[in-house]
Amino acid sequence: MGITKLSDLIRNEAPSAISYKEISDYTGKAVAVDASIVLQQFRTAIPRLHNRNGVNLSPLTGLFFRTLSFLEHDIKPVFIFDGRPPEQKKRVLEKRAQAAGWSGSYCSSSVSTQNQDCKSLLQHLGVPYVQAPGDAEAYCAQLVKDGKVDAVASEDMDTMAFGSDLLIRQLNAKKNSEVMEYSLPKVLAALQLTYREFVDLCILLGCDYCQKIQGLGPKKALKLIQKHKTIEAVVLHINRETHPVPQEWRYREARELFFQVPHGSPPALVWKEPDEQELVKFLCREKHVKEERVRRRMENFRQTLRERRREREETSKAEKSKQTCIKDFFRVTRKREAAAVLEVRGKRAKPE
Structure with a gap:
């Protein structure tokens, strides 16, 4: 649920605190992602994709494709998984489970298994994840405050209440989608x-x-x-x-x-190259995702990285050529420097 109607209040009373951006604006940024929000989106928004064993693969395949899209844009995600919720939140969680048609035990075991599969997937993708001691939102906000990441990506507004300076919503890696960025300092200033x-x-x-x-x-x-x-x-x-x-x-x-x-020291966040062989072994051999689908996406991923690398090299060369100074072509001697100084002094000495 997050904070009830906080986004509406900010939009009406502090619109200057919201920036509308594109996913490419976050190139080179490290972003803490609330894993539970992302996985819940895939459970509800994507038609259920079951393998031969009847396991719902929507959260796993959705995470696979979205994470690769982040990496293609040179966004460094770190996924934060919920730990043990505080007693004060159990009432809300029970209501959500009932609304989803889950019993408490089924919900806990199902989500736990899916989370473990998603952690294995992220490991093969070379993307770090953290098991938070409590609420993921609180840990995400703490990573921003500690300078470990630049922002939090979540649809819930809780992270602002936990003190995250930047909250990103709708960072869904879709083309032409408008990303919304909320600035806590600007919210506080506008609302006084x-x-x-x-x-x-x-x-x-x-x-x-x-x-x-x-x-x-x-x-x-x-x-x-x-x-x-x-x-x-x-x-x-x-x-x-x-x-x-x-x-x-x-x-x-x-x-x-x-x-x-949150308890515990902030982890060292390390991003590595995806391991395609391990991905195929895990997704295709163990989870029975179609191998052609995985291989094709990885080939597109490598091609996109090559294109982006070439674009960066061309941009770098263009910037270097623009930075060339006239001194690189005409050497300034001491005589010329002295003459220039005398000329300036002479101009200053002339009466008006």
Whole structure:
């Protein structure tokens, strides 16, 4: 779910904080990707592709194609997998599982198996992944704050509440798709909020960790935080009849989760060349994906890399030729330098 209607609020109240870009604008950038969001997209958006054993291959094949597209654009992705969710989030996760028609045990075992397969795939692709100790969004944001990556790619807005300066949405590697980039510093400046006040605003809007005050819309929540600064002060200045405060409202615990630093040291992120033989062995021999499909995509991948390498070399040569200075053709002697100095001094000495 993320933060309820936060994207709408930013679009209406802080439009300057949103930039519309193309995927090529992120060439050379390291991006933390919320793996659960990506895999869920493939589970729901792509028609289910089952192998001979009845296993749904949509998340695995979707991840294969999208990751190669990132690498073709010289984007360095690192996929972050969810760890153990905090107690405050279990209620939300149970609702999502019920909506998907899964029992708790089936959902856990199925997702766990798929995640393990996806980690194996990423290893063969030469792309790093991290198993977060808790929420992937929190770990993604921490990687940005630690300078390990440049931005977070996710459809959920949580990473902004966790403190990520840049959030990228719709980074789906499709041609002609418009990528949306959200800047947290620009959001804070436009809304005239501190980061702590922004977190309280996100809790009022509605997050995964606690209930929200019913009937409190985004615009009113923003005005209340701008005026009163904290949830504690806001509660003292609202009509409890029209905006009832939840009993045993655990907003303080939610606030602490947003400020909490994930456990563990940031990993060393290393990207390597894809291993085609291991990819074929894993995808085709073990998971029964059609080998022709995998081989064809890898050939296109190599061809694209060759073309991009040639383009970079040509661009580099063109830039070097432009940087050639006149001094490279005409040597400036000491006599010429001295003459030039005398000429300047003579001009300065002339009366007006």
